[in-house]
Amino acid sequence: MLRYLGFKDLDELTNTNVPESIRLRQKLGKQIPEEGVDESKMLNELSEIASLNNPYKTFIGMGFYDCIVPSVIVKNMFQNAGWTSPYTPYQPEIAQGRLESLLNFQTMISDLTGLPFANASLLDESTACAEAIALAVRVTKRRTILYDTGLHPQNIGVMATRSAPMDINFKPLDINEGSVNNKFGDNIAAIILQYPNTEGLIYEDLDLLVQHAHKKKILVIMVCDLLSLTLLRSAGDLGADIAVGSAQRFGLPLGYGGPHAGFMSVANLALARQMPGRIVGVSRDQQGNIAYRLTLQTREQHIRRDKATSNICTAQALPANISAMYAIYHGPNRLAYIAKKIHKATSFLSQTLKANGIQVVHKCFFDTLKVLPLNKHLFDMKCEEKRINVRNYNDGYIGISLDETTKIGDICDILYLFGINICEKEIKNKLMETSTPLIGNSLHSRHSPFLTGHVFNSYHSETQIIRYMKRLENKDLSLVHSMIPLGSCTMKLNASCELIPISWPKFANIHPFVPTEQAKGYFKIFNYLERWLCELTGYDKFSLQPNSGANGEYAGMLAIRSYFHSKGESQRNICLIPVSAHGTNPATAHMANFKVVPVESDKHGNINFKDLSDKCEYFSNELACAMITYPSTHGVFESQIKEVCNKIHEHGGQVYLDGANFNAQACLCRPGDYGSDISHLNLHKTFCIPHGGGGPGMGPIGVKSHLAPFLPGHPIIPRNGERLDGVVSGAPWGSASILPITWAYIRLMGISGLKIASQMAILNANYMAKRLENAGYRVVYRDEQGLNAHEFIIDCKPFKHVGIEVDDIAKRLMDFGFHAPTMHWLDF
Incomplete structure (x- = not known):
């Protein structure tokens, strides 16, 4: 391949390709070892790190609950590359299996929430809450949100983060106050409440509250516990307009916070057209057979850019599919049985x-109690003795949440904490005597059917569900079958040895809000990754909280906004974005309330430096930042990148460098060295977390030191005295349980391996480009040396005169078992 391109080795190729002005000069290896290790040594090291985690039996709740993941789903989906490695199903012909599974997820959400339109997952419950209030503001054109003080604190935190740049008036509302309905003004977009609330309370007279809200044309958003909806009246039955929540209880391990599939469902098509995230719809193919495809895509960032309903790109497809299979395997009756047992x-x-004689605060609940121990100090001592975690309120009360894994012995231990000694046999007998749960005798009881479709009532044995999962898997193309050549969306080998540890109990069974000394193994991984990523990028500090690339972009833009506000320069609200940028860039800038100003490309596809300079000059006093993808989405290492960064800084702005293409830079150049102030990295691309058919992802954000104080905080687990606000994900370290994958990849590769991976990506792209060019295709953009980075675009317009479109070529490639490249108007 090198000879075909005229180079003697990889170093000569990349030294020619990567501009001399930004080429890495210092030797790396102070943090990451030069050489990697073999699989056995890596697994041994990671096992030692995992052993530092010390899981207690946890009854904290707050939106995270232990559950039993059926082994058949673990083995045949969670640990199956046919499910973990596909790309987002933009090309439905090779994605019918996972599209059907995601439609099952949507149906599950719609049935349980009682609302007819659902999406195919969001990042988590907290970001779903933030998306819901943004939707309400868009639809109603009003800017006040009333939030239930009984919401989980992390949900309030993420919504407060979203509200600030959008100028949303985010006001608390105590649902328990009798005069609540008199507080509804005329400029309120929505009320958002937790159902049941964070203390476990199921509110009385919700129908009445909804009626009063609707009289004022106020939308009602309910944050629902999915499992409770098998017993409780649905959000739709209560009259809610929007339901959001997490599907974590449906077969997803705690994982120290994720990944877990958030969800949203809405009451009508008008709301559905404003809903964020992917939606799977049912269509027909040319032969009239039922087929599935993504629908209403004109809402999304890759089409509407800064006019999109959200910046969300990668969501939580794999966790959503696992939750759907959990519901299919158990069926409605077994799900209701699990809920009744809890x-x-x-x-x-x-x-x-x-x-x-112990005070229990609320009479109406599902699985959570707020209790006042008679002697809190003695209670805490007994918790430590029994290795039990409960929720601790500031007022001396404690919270206890039971779940699917709770056994009679656990109830016995909980009672012991309060000084009550009852043997397991007695508890078992008393539970058998109680035939009807409290909800079954109340006005809160659900009477509407759910999960009545054939798929939820047909696959309740291991044999049946294995065959169903395999039937769906066989309809799709994944890395099991062939390479997926998507350039910016780098699709790598997801090595088995990297994936095995995430199912280890020491990683999987830890609640995100346990005392930090119980998660020392996780903190060791966080510490390694933060230092390693800083070394690779040239940044000074990383936050691992963002649980997708788009969420990382959002955290980065908020950091820039907060930085300028702290300096008294809040007038800086202009964000320059090249027209070639990914759609998430303008969508994210808009979410952070920046005004997007496009920068034109020159005839070679590079940033038009004169246009950039003119706009920097014109907006000098208002310039906040530029969002730049490097190498560019045209597949070029632009030689003037350093000059571009300098120009932005010259006019007081910050440089946000989109890290989507970091796969072409690792160990060759560092954004922090050539002028960038901030970047996110897609760990599900460059660093080998599997793409999962559209998630999970991780988008940690790296910054230079002056932006470090503005990285995301967290209201429940602040770290090292950092801020409590600016939270962008429900869990302090996002989808923490998949971070060991990236740790394993870097440990296996070492500096030398990471460099070769980048060089091979560049070699592969240039070899293919030249082969296709010699076969008669035109490569649209090249650098001054006639080379590309790790991707390239070919021109398909010459085929148009004979009636062949880009779609035709894509579909023909699929006929031969190849995943078609990204389609870019008339190009590939």
């Missing part, structure tokens, strides 16, 4: 505590 145990616990 509720019955919670009811027994409440009755027993009250019978022993």
Whole structure:
């Protein structure tokens, strides 16, 4: 391949390709070892790190609950490359299996929430809340949101982050106050409430609240516990307009915070047209057969850019598919049984505590109690003795949330914490005596059917569901079958040895809000990754909180905004974005309330430096930043990148360098060295977390030191005295359980391996480009040396005169078992 291109080795190729002005000069290896290790040594090291985690039995709740993941789903989906390695299903002909599975997820959400339109997952419950209030503001054109003070704190935190740049008036509302309905003004977009709330309470008279809200044309958003909806009246039955939440309880491990599939469902098509995220629809193919495809895509960032409903790109497709299979495997009756078992145990616990003189705050609940111990100090000592975590309120109360994994022995231990000694046999007998749970006797009880479709009532044995999963898997193309050549969306080998550890109990079974000393293994991984990523990028600090690339972009733009506000320069609100940029860039800038000003390309596809300079000059006092993808989406290392960064800085702006293409830079050049102030990295691209058919992803954000104080904080687990606000994900370290994949990849590769991976990507792209060019195709953009970075674009317009479009070529490639490249208007 090198000889075909006229180079003697990889170093000669990349030294010619990467501009001399930005080429890495210092030797790396102070943090990352020069050489990697073999699989066995890596797994041994990671096992030692995992052993530092010390999981207790946890009853914290707050939106995260332990569950039993059926082994058949673990083995045949969670650990199956046919499900973990496909790309987002933009090309439906090779994605019918996972599209059907995502449609099952949407149907599950729609049935349980009682609202007819659902999307195919969001990043988590907290970001779903933020998306919901943004949707309400768009639809109603009003700017006040009333939020239930009984929401989980992380949900309030993420919504507060979203509200600030959007100038949303985000006001608290105590749902328990009798005069609540008198507080509804005329400029309120929506009320958002937790159902049941963070203390476990199921609010009375919700129908009445919804009616009063609707009289004022106020939308009602309900944050729902999905499992509770098998027993409780649905959001739709109560009259809600929007339902959001997390599907974590449906077969997804705690994983120290994720990944877990968030969801959203809405009451009508008008709201659905403004809904964020992907939506799977049912269509027909040319032969009239039922087929599935993504629908209403004109809402999304890759088409509408800064006019999109959200910047969301990668969501949580794989976790959503796992949750759907969990519901299919159990079916409606078994799901209701699991919920009743949890509720019955919670009811027994409440009755027993009250019978022993202990205050239980709420009478109506599903699985969570707020309780006042008689002696808090003694209670805490017993918790440590029994290795139990509960939620601790500031006022001396504690919270206890039961879940699918709760056993009679756990109830016995909980009662012991309060000084109540009852043997397991007695508890078992009393639970058997209680035939009807409290919800079953109340006005809150659900009477509407759910999950009535054939798919949820047909695959309840291991044999049946294996065959169903395999049937869907066989309809799709993944890295099991062939390469997926998508340039910026780098699709790499997801090595088995990298994926195995994430299912280890020491990583999988830790609640995100446990005391930090119980998660020392995770903190060791965080520490390694932050230092390693800083060394690779030239930045000074990283935050691992953002749980997707788009979320990382958002965190970065908020950091820039906060930085200028701290300096008293809040007038800086202009964001320059090249017209060639990814659609997430303008969508993200808009979400952070920057005004997007496009920068033109020159005839070679590079940033038009004169246009950039003119706009920097014109907006000098208002310039906040430029968002630049490097190498460019045209597949070129632009030689003037350093001059571009200098020009932005000259006019007081910051440089946001989109890290989507970092696969072409690792160990060859560093953004922090050539002028960038901030970047996100897509760990699900460059650093080998599998793409999962559209998620999960991770988008950690790296910054130079002056922006470090403005990285995301967290209201529940602040770290090292960092800020409590600016939170962008529900969990402090995002989808923490998939970070060991990236740790394993870097440890296996070492500096030398990472460099070769970047060089091989560049070699492969240039070899293919030259072969296609010699076969008669025109490569649209090249650098001054006639080379490309790790991707390239070919011109398909010459075929148009004979009636062949880009779509035709893409579909023919699929006929031969190849995943078609990204289609860019009339180009590939």
